[in-house]
Amino acid sequence: MIAGLLAALVAPLSLRGGPATSGDLDLAARVRAAVEDDRGYQALHVSEITPTSVRHTGVGSIDPGGAEALGAATPIELGSITKTFNGLLLADAIARGEVAATDPVSTYLPRLAGSPIGGVTLEELASHRGAVPPFPPPTMARGLWGLLTNTDQLSGDQLDWVLDQAAAMPLFGERGTVQYSNLGATLLGWALASAAQQPDWQTYVTTRLLTPLAMTHTRFAATRDQIPPDAPRGRLVGGRQAVQGVSPVYQPAGSSTWTTPEDIARYAQAILRGTAPGLPALDPRFAGEQAASPGDPRVGYHWFTLTVAGRTVQWHNGATVGYTSMLVIDRSAGRAVFVVGNSTRPVDPLAIRLLTGVADGPGSTDVPMxxxxxxxxxxxxxxxxxxxxxxxxxxxxxxxxxxxxxxxxxxxxxxxxxxxxxxxxxxxxxxxxxxxxxxxxxxxxxxxxxxxxxxxxxxxxxxxxxxxxxxxxxxxxxxx
Structure with a gap:
């Protein structure tokens, strides 16, 4: 009996959302119906967006057994959806004449000059087709250790060190094939900031994107005191609280973006209205993993394209140590859905189901164990x-x-x-x-x-x- 009681004290939690609800109750009911099985979810927030309206709802408790749901103004960790900011800003920089899509990244980051990665073009970085490794090897090793130990392993890397690491690295496979790279996205962000003669990427993205779109609650944490103090902690498999990561370098890849559902709704609305900068970034240009045929374009500038029941949608997802997110946009229908959850279970299938109404189409089925x-x-x-x-x-x-x-x-x-x-x-x-x-x-x-x-x-x-x-x-x- 004593052994059983001790085991119960340290046993893993099977996360379940719970009854907590905020915002639009009709949308909440549709979200719960679309989820079907809430194992692995803690709290979810869903935003349904059109050019003229936004509906927000939160379902599930932020903490196990709690009564508070995620709200529209609750700080959340965005993850790799941040990369789409760079996609728009690349297209915008091309339109301004600051850069060309085929410019080598070393043009704007001269520490990479003469290296294999230095020859990769901006559009290859934006489409993950530059054969750039996911991270520098030391960072990769520390990152894996951080996942095992639930500790932050990215905060110590500095820009010059990352550039020197990149300059010494060989390419990872063949250019022209989509291979997802956080390092490539990072290099693109800093290259664009350099081309615009901005002191850092955070200043650049704030000036060119966040301020014009009134995304006033979006920030990038380089240190722990820059994390919103009221930000809910993410949950790992088994119920452990996830470490909140920070990084001064990998921000363009989404390492430490804190925002709110309201801000992401403003972002999606600007895309639907056609008022966001760099909209050609969403257009598919290159073949990707989900291509129907070898020549079928599925990848734009940090935006992916998916066809569901004859409808073409653009999307990007995000995953940090304790949050998952998904933004999916149907420009022809004038609708978008943003879903975020403070656990590690992917929300991609839920977002696609809510946008398209298709329960078993491409991307809408849940992943197996x-x-x-x-x-x-x-x-x-x-x-x-x-x-x-x-x-x-x-x-x-x-x-x-x-x-x-x-x-x-x-x-x-x-x-x-x-x-x-x-x-x-x-x-x-x-x-x-x-x-x-x-x-x-x-x-x-x-x-x-x-x-x-x-x-x-x-x-x-x-x-x-x-x-x-x-x-x-x-x-x-x-x-x-």
């Missing part, structure tokens, strides 16, 4: 089962310690990366309780046994310490 969750579950259960068998077979106290550490490692890994958007946390509790019971039986069996075999003392102690250290590390990730 992520591969990483399946892999983590497989590895974790193998560790737990193996440790359980080892505990049953233990003949010394240190053998039982190693088996217990292996079980803790498996349980912690499963808690951190398991399929808790799809499976109830009760499953983890049951397995943890059974594992604890097996360990308790093992303790009773080895209580009168020696700590280790006489000739294997050093090896036995080293194995036990390493196993406990690994289990402690992963457990700390799971509780962070």
């Amino acid at each position: 992520p591969v990483i969750a399946l892999a983590a579950t497989t590895v974790a259960l193998v560790l737990i089962a193996g440790a359980g068998f080892a505990a049953y077979r233990a003949r010394t106290r240190l053998q039982l310690v190693r088996a217990t550490a292996g079980a803790l490692l498996g349980l912690s890994l499963w808690r951190v990366a398991g399929p808790w958007d799809h499976a109830p946390g009760l499953l983890w509790i049951l397995v943890a309780a059974a594992t604890a019971a097996n360990v308790m039986l093992g303790i009773a069996r080895v209580r009168s046994r020696p700590w280790h075999r006489p000739r294997l003392a050093a090896l036995s102690w080293a194995g036990a310490v390493l196993a406990l250290a690994a289990a402690g590390l992963v457990l700390s990730m799971g509780l962070h």
